[in-house]
Amino acid sequence: MTAASRQDPLVSDVAKLAVGIAGLALCLTLVFLGMRAVMDVGGACADGGPYVSAQRCPQGSTVALLGGMFGLFLFGGIAMWYGARIGGIWSAVPLLAWSGLFLSLGGNFLDYGVLNTPEGEGIIWGWAICGVMFMVMGGAPLIGGLSVFGAAPLRRSLGGTAAAGPGPGATGVRTVVLGPTVGGDGIGAFRAASATAAAASAPAPAPEPARRAELAAISADMGAAVTQALHESAAPDVDATPADNAFDEGTQALLDRLERLADLRDRGLLAADEYETAKETIVRELEARQ
Amino acid sequence: MRVRPAAITVIMLAAVVLGIVAGSRLFSLFTGG
Secondary structure (H helix, E strand, O other): OOOOOOOOOEHHHHHHHHHHHHHHHHHHHHHHHHHHHHHHOOOOOOOOOOOOOOOOOOOOHHHHHHHHHHHHHHHHHHHHHHHHHHOHHHHOHHHHHHHHHHHHHHHHHHHHHHHOOOOOOOOOHHHHHHHHHHHHHHHHHHHHHHHHHOOHHHHHHHHOOOOOOOOHHHHHHHHHHOOOOOOOHHHHHHHHHHHHHHHHHOOOOOOOHHHHHHHHHHHHHHHHHHHHHHHHHHOOOOOOOOOOOOOOHHHHHHHHHHHHHHHHHHOOOOOHHHHHHHHHHHHHHHHHHO | OEOOHHHHHHHHHHHHHHHHHHHHHHHHHHHOO
């Protein structure tokens, strides 16, 4: 088992996210059970005021429903805040509460309105329609969200980096990075490191086409930038004036690559070890240029 | 101190289970059951 790396989230942030997630689950449960209690007495009830209600609310259902609904906002805010601090897939995980809420309540509607209707009654269409609508409201964002985020960030967040073993995507980046044929000692070292990593991870299934294409584009960008940087360091620009104190084009391109790599890592598209390997190569090139 | 990504998944799943159990108990408390 490997130790946690510097990119891994802090315990305090994880603990606060866990509080938010547990609170969301608690409030969803309260709303779910409170709704069932009200549906048990016909689906409508009233308490308080100067009038005598024909159907009083079951004991505790009012507190459960109101507390649960307001609690969803409170704990949803906490979970979103600390999920965003941790980053990656965790910034989106609290949004599952939306689907959880509507799917569970839609399930209640369908349960009472279609599957287990009161004795002597057929389908209760009011509840059945609400049930279908709630299912769509909960299910559509869930399916849409999964298709947008895809499986790669989820796999990386769930599987970690080295300890859980390389996934297909992780192997893909190494395979693709090996592709560009550019010269230089830095690239040679990068190739050697990548080859070692690829050998350690083989055999593995082929990466999915979309991710492979994205990684190929990144790899081509990196290869072009490093080649350009090497070319410029071999033949310095004699026309440069002393006023040109800013980074030259090649150095700037390398720095841009570093930023892009960090962005990809933050979005969960690059594993920590892949990022470190690529970063080391770029840093070596930058040092060589100095 | 830092937490590995795989451990976060386990912690969050535990948080969900804990939340559901706590919510059920709390509801029983409200209803006096």
